[in-house]
Amino acid sequence: MSVVNQPQRSGERAPDDSGRATAEFEPRITAFVCNWCTYTGADLAGTSRLHMASNVRIIRLPCTGRIDHVFIVKAFERGADGVIVSGCHPADCHYTAGNYHARRRFGVFRELLSFLGVDPERLTFSWVSASEGGKWADVVNETIERVRRMGPFDSYHGLAGAATPADDPFARFEMPAGATGGTAAAPADGHDAASQAPSGTGDAS
Amino acid sequence: MSERALLLTHDGLATLVEELAAAGTPAVAPAWAGDAGRAAGASAAARETEYRTVSGAAELAFGERLPRLSLKQFFLPPTEVLFSWRRVGGGVELIPPPTDFAAQVVLGARPCDAAALPIVDKVMNWDYADELWNARRAATTVFSLACGVEDDSCFCSAVFLEPAAARGSDGRLTPVDGGYLVETFSDKGEAFVAAHRESFTDLPAGAGGEVLAVQAESFRATARERVAGNLAVDHGRLRDWLDHHFDDPFWAGLGPRCNGCGVCASVCPTCHCFDIVDEPESVGRGVRRRNWDTCQTCVFTLHASGHNPRQDQNARFRQRVEHKFLVYPLKFGDVLCTGCGRCSRACPTGQDLAEILADIDARAAIDAGAGAVGDEGAADEAAS
Amino acid sequence: MSATPTAQGGAQALPRTGTIYQPDLVVVEAIVDETPDTRTYRLRFTDEAKAASFAFRAGQFGEYSVFGAGESTFCIASPPTRTGYLECTVKAAGKVTGSLRQVDVGDVLGFRGPYGNVFPLEEWEGRNLLFIAGGIGLAPVRCVIWNVLDLRDRYGEVTIVYGARSVADLVYKRELEDWAARADVRLIVTVDPGGETPDWSGEVGYVTPVVEKAAPSPDNAVAVLCGPPIVVKLTLPVLERLGFADDAIFTTLENRMKCGVGKCGRCNIGSVYVCKDGPVFTAAQIKALPQEF
Amino acid sequence: MSELQDTARRLLDEGLVQVVIGWEEGPRGARPVFVTSAADCERLIFDARCVHNLATFLNPRRSQITALGKAAVVVKGCDAKAVAGLLREAQLERAGIVLIGVRCGGVAGEPATLAPPALSAETVSARCWGCDVREPESVDMLVGEAQPEPPVTADLDERVAALDALSPAERFAFWTKELSRCTQCYACRQACPLCCCERCIVEKTEPQWIETSPHPRGNFAWHLTRAQHLAGRCVGCGECERACPVGIPLGLINRKLQQVVYELYGYTVSEDPAVPAPIGAYATDDTQDFIE
Secondary structure, X not given: OOEEOOOOOOXXXXXXXXXXXXXXXXXXXXXXXXXXXXXXXXXXXXXXXXXXXXXXXXXXXXXXHHOOHHHHHHHHXXXXXXXXXXXXXXXXXXXXXXXXXXXXXXXXXXXXHHHOOOOHHHEEEEEXXXXXXXXXXXXHHHHHHHHHHHOOOHHHHHHHOOOOXXXXXXXXXXXXXXXXXXXXXXXXXXXXXXXXXXXHHOOOX | XXXXXXXXXXXXXXXXXXXXXXXXXXXEEEEEOOHHHHOOOOOHHHOOEEEEEOOOHHHEOOOOOOOOOOHXXXXXXXXXXXXXXXXXXXXXXXXXXXXXXXXXXXXXEOHHHHHHHHHHHHHHOOOOOOHHHHHHHHHEEEEEEOOOOOOOOOOHHHHOOOOOOOOOOOEEEEXXXXXXXXXXXXXXXXXXXXXXXXXXXXXXXXXXXXXXXXXXXXXXXXXXXXXXXXXXXXXXXXXXXXHHOOOOXXXXXXXXXXXXXXXXXXXXXXXXXXXXXXXXXXXXXXXXXXXXXXXXXOOOOOOOOOXXXXXXXXXXXXXXXXXXXXXXXXXXXXXXOOOOOHHHHHOOOOOOHHHHHHHHHHHHHXXXXXXXXXXXXXXXXXXX | OOOOOOOOOOOXXXXXXXXXXXXXXXXXXXXXXEEOOEEEEEEEEOOHHXXXXXXXXXXXXXXXXXXXXXXXXXXXXXXXXXXXXXXXXXXXXXXXXXXXXXXXXXXXXXXXXXXXXXXXXXXXXXXXXXXXXXXXXXXXXHHHHHHHXXXXXXXXXXXXXXXXXXXXXXXXXXXXXXXXXXXXXXXXXXXXXXXXXXXXXXXXXXXXXHHHHHOOOOOOEEEEEEOOHHHHHHXXXXXXXXXXXXXXXXXXXXXXXXXXXXXOOOOEEOOEEHHHHOOEEEHHHHHHOOOOO | OHHHHHHHHHHHHOOOOOEEEEXXXXXXXXXXXXXXXXXXXXXXXXXXXXXXXXHHHHOOOOHHHHOOOOEEEEEOHHHHHHHHHHHHOOOOOHHHEEEEEEOOOOOEOOOOOOOOOOOOOOOEOHHHOOOOOOOOOOOOEEEOOOOOOOOOOOOHHHHHHHHHOOOHHHHHHXXXXXXXXXXXXXXXXXXXXXXOOOOOHHHOOOOOOOOOOOOHHHHHHHHHHHHHHHOOOOOOOOHHHHXXXXXXXXXXXXXXXXXXXXXXXXXXXXXXXOOOOOEOEOOOOOXXXXXX
16 A cells, blocks of 8 residues: 555644544545556646645555455544545456446445444545546545535544543543443443433534 | 341432432442333343443342343453553653542342452462452442342352352342341441441341341242252362363364354353453554453464464363363362353353253263262253 | 452552553664574663563563564573573564564563563583474573573583474574584584575484484483474474483473463463463473363 | 154265254253264254254354264255355355255244244244245255244334434444444354354454454444445344344344345345355446445
């Protein structure tokens, strides 16, 4: 995998996302793209100096057929607010049928994610060919705007526990509310906290 | 410990639970797992209970089905942080987890779950003291609820316990008319009662109190008698048999049915094996956790080279039985089992530990040239 | 119930050194490429007081951390006679050992230990010593060998039989040369058939038959054997045929471990825990165990 | 019953198989049994408590079972679909097994009862909802009386639809709560006849895609992956949910994906191994409404 288009953010991102206010929220987007079409298309968008927001980290893979659903899960785990998966148009796959296989898998996975409550609006699937720099710019800009409106995906990022106070922002000790039985460490019983959502999950869309 | 037993009326219990909730002291108790269980005429499957922190008496499921998971999760959580780390400059900084746990109380623990705590204490303090386990133990006061025996899979009396065993409990509640007779067995239990004295009432003086005491003893005696019929084994010869029959074809008869899922270990109050994993949280920082693990999975003993000392489920199932009834006894004295029967009830394929123990005991008896102990009928029935 | 009654909760907060599962920090001082997939790491405690107080004995092991990848169990491969550092020799095979390949001199790792029992080196004084090792199994044996050679006059004859799959797979090549050059050490190095190079001057054959051919005398002798489980299993009967008593044969076992301190329940062989009752066992002890290692 | 026992006895007597995998009466109800001698065939039973999917025991990685020799396995309709799944994926050779089909009119939700319950909407397993196989067709022999349709139980589709009707945030809250109980014991995987990988992805460490720690983040990754890997493969036998020691409603997820592969690709679980599974196949005109 290689990374291009390192975005220039205004200011260093704080290690703790919890302070991200929606007003100044810059979504973090991870894009998994195929090497042959979309990556080249993204490159074209860059060299054509098309206007594009800089929130996207591109991860290049040989083919959309190589893009496993766990990549998307990992992106959300590690702080992505949205994910783009993009590759060659149907019939254009460098490996003949990788994108067809991917289309089926993501058709299912998108529904699965949605059923488990991950709003599919956080995901963009697109076909962007090597010559479609403009389309790539549109895909990126539209995704960013959509995800910006949805707000940070803190409900997923926080699944493994709330960050401890600001003086120790990296340490995560507590089981989150609603975890199995709760640990004795939990300061208060949070058993039913999850059921008090939806408003509490921060994923209102 | 206590000079005189007290009474905890149903109202007193409700007050106590609310008081603890108001004070922010977690009160862990068997509670309905879902709303469905509480409903009149709920199906057996819906009447699931679990230990959890409760805030009101309506949640309590005292004297109902055995909670799905044992009490161990409150002392050895399914996952917990051992430390967190981050890169600082060229070095690494480690941050230990907090161990100053707030006081909590368990109300209505099954005696078989409470008894597991001192059993696992021995492992957790074998030359090296496990601070996290010990700190949670120190912070927790355990009141058990004398058990009326769940069903035929219970066999606490076959593993040195009984349905009202005091082991591992700081105090005990026994059901009587109007509430529970309360006894305390430790300073911690005593201190808890003293701190919440207004929720407890004195036993009526004279005959009224004696009636309740007799009721409590009768409750315990009935349960004792009932569970004693489920299983009886001679642990000495059982251990000898295990020690000398590592390669016995007996094990190949047990492995095929086993799914290798380790549900038995998840639900077991004494299974304490764990995995240690690193989880990156971001670039340059992460946590090390320990997670429940089980000897029933193929990767448990798998070497990085690909060599696996326990190649199949026959070997892995044997390990579970041997750990409980041979390895632990040789190291620490008693057995790594409290007879709660959860493994048998939870097993998706019907593997039954009481049956297996009866079977081994019968074989051991033949080896030893003696008859089976206790109720032969029960052992034979279970072994059939 | 040993716990003290408390109304306000449990134990005190931990000191910065943390729980028994929290390692001490060590810095990588040197890395030696032993084979294409095996490296030796020389480590020093970052805490001076810890470095000064750290002591161990031959045979013990440690839990080594690569932060972010996890922890893995290796013997301490350097001898206790050389203080101020400790060494481990690691073959890249899994997640942690693979991550160690990415480590550079100056990087910080974690170490917990020493754990486990020891070779009874004091009891061996005055006796002849036979060391047999296969592959990376030379690491724990190397610790004993240097310990003995550093106290050379306390021991009798020293014979070392070492085998690896191929010449490229031999570890500690410089030290093998040192030992070969010493008059007070008899060194036999062998590689598996097909693993020799054109200029290979050592033996060709598996360790087990080479030991049998070398026929070391069992008189007043102790054998130390370490290698993959298969080498241990095959060589034990050979030593027996050569006349070594079961309690004069020592080996170390390395089962999969996580905690190293007898808690995680992973390393037992029958009723012994390799981490607490081992890793050093005599052949007599091993014979009494189920052959589940 | 005797027909089943006689069939098993004949297979063993004639040396056609070395083990018959069926059900027996255990101490807590029906349970799987591995009969290796003709004399033991009298242990075999089949009734409404025989809920276990015995295809699970045909996983070629279960060396303690393959060591017993060639197997005959007693299969209900749902079991036969799982066997077809294994055949479809070349985990088994058809000639390497003997399938004894049993006519099935539905099974109970719970095998651990001392007598077979009368099947009713309350006692019948959720898995039997919509089951259309009274007699499996892909078997070598068929035993038992003709069976009626199972009682109509709670409609799984209605429960799925109820969740679908919620907002994503509400569904997320629902699943966060449910999955927070998961201890990642993988009983769901072990009970699944189609979860037969040599090494499960969750046990692969280089890289460690799925966090094995049972916090909700690790649990989401695990359950998303388990479900995705079973999409178009799950036969709906419900063994995962039954095996779960903490009662996570995995059947809802599995059913949802059955709906999805039907709606998107017209696929329903087939007892015919020659019918390709939807994931791993494709059509050039597959729907791509979701792709920009």
